[in-house]
Amino acid sequence: MVDLDRARRIADFIRISEDKPSKSVGPHDLKGREDHKDTMLRHGVLISKSVTPSLHDQLNSVCESLYIPRECVTAFVYNSPEVQADCLIDSPDTCVLRFTSGLINLMDENEFKFVAGHELGHFLLGHGACSQYLSEGTSEDFMVRRARELSADRLGYLSIGNQEESLQAIIKTASGLNNQFLRFDVASFMSQTNMISNPSKGESKNSTHPSMLIRCRSLLWFAMSVHSIEDLDRLTQETIHQIDSRVVKDLEKFVDGQVRLRKTEFEKDISVWKSALLIYHSGSFTKEVQQRLQDILGEETLQSIKSFFELYSKEELLSEITQRLEETLKRSSHEFPSSAQNIENAGYKVAYKIVEG
Structure with missing residues (x-):
């Protein structure tokens, strides 16, 4: 049964510890965003049953899996070869998703669902609705932004409950390659971390996203304990903390150890x-x-x-x-x-x- 409050409680429960929760969203946080949907109606294609039936059904499935009422979500596809998706919260209880045609053409059904679930994770967790814990341009700002991506990945994974296809979506995003050129050997892809000559140097401190390698490692730690959204009923907060501690060690070693x-x-x-x-x-x-x-x-x-x-x-x-x-x-x-x-x-x-x- 869909229930936005329940969906938000679930998202908050699995939020990574480095991803600081935002305060409640108010009108002042969303000022100037009311025209975003109109802009997309002019320049994009609305995901709907009549025009994009397959994408419509897939998005419905994701919303249902995460307990999000479908009417809370408006989604568009726009023309771009880039592999991109984003979420903009335009009211306390609604959001607008955007997917590039490059992403849609690259992903298979479950991979697209993972991406949609990831973007809806940003909505449920209130990411981007306000900047309470962000001071633009500081090292801490970028650390929080990177952590938010890892939290959203967990929601993407729960939207399909399939570890392999979630990782495939991340790898496709990293490479831009379709199934014709990829053999999904996750262990081999992950072994690239062992080839990094100077891991302690970290990644760019001004990057808003962790590397795809770190995203995969983080998701693997989570998927080892959580196989489906139903598993959360038996999980304790202590289990989530233990998962987070492993993720933080990876962040310290490979991403922002210097910070x-x-x-x-x-x-x-x-x-x-x-x-x-x-x-x-x-x-x-x-x-x-x-x-x-x-x-x-x-x-x-x-x-x-x-x-x-x-x-x-x-x-x-x-x-x-x-x-x-x-x-x-x-x-x-x-x-x-x-x-x-x-x-x-x-x-x-x-x-x-x-x-x-």
Whole structure:
């Protein structure tokens, strides 16, 4: 039975942890989008029973599989050789899908259903409806956008319940090749990760999509535990967290390890300057505190703080420490606006552990 609220609950349940949920969509978030459908009616072909009966039936099937009322979805095909699809949320409960003719001509029935389910996943998860967790152009912005694609892939997979055909759709999108030229050996395709000479370098930090290899790996982790949408009834949130942890390890290794390392560096810098501030206010840098600082942050950091304390007079020290802490917090907030508070809290937690034990 179709039920948009149920569909959204399912989507939210399997949302990857890196994909931060958006607030409820309001009219102000969707301002200027009401003309999008009219534009497509002028320049595209509406997917309908009378004009595109096969695509109409396939889209109906996807909506039914994901419990989405069909009237919530308007879909079009437009002329382009590119292999592209997108979803635009034009009201709190409706969306407009667009598929290029290049994509339609490339995909078989279930592969198209996967793509449609992927795009409807963006609708159910509220992607693009607002930018609450996005600060345009920041590293964190692109990290969230990449995670959203992995969440949407899970909905695409659930719309057909077939791992092999879901992966085939991703591989076709990556290559642009049709069945005439492809032999779907997923293991061989996945082995390309072993041929990457410098995985720690990661992918472009300004990319909105993870590579097709990472999308396939992420979907394989999910499909190992979830074989159909009905399986979600027996799954716990802990199982989803375990799947997500494997995906995050892949993201760290192959995609955005350098960006994640930057967050860790901010946490450490904050813990250093917050520790220095707490030590200053305590009035002494005891042997016990020095030992804990060395154990947690290392000998080099301990010696740096001791040298810093010796560099300034007591009257200058408070101002110097405060200035450095504030500058670090400001840089963290600029680079990671949505998780800056978490970074600060993590750094402070370490500092209190060092100074107070």
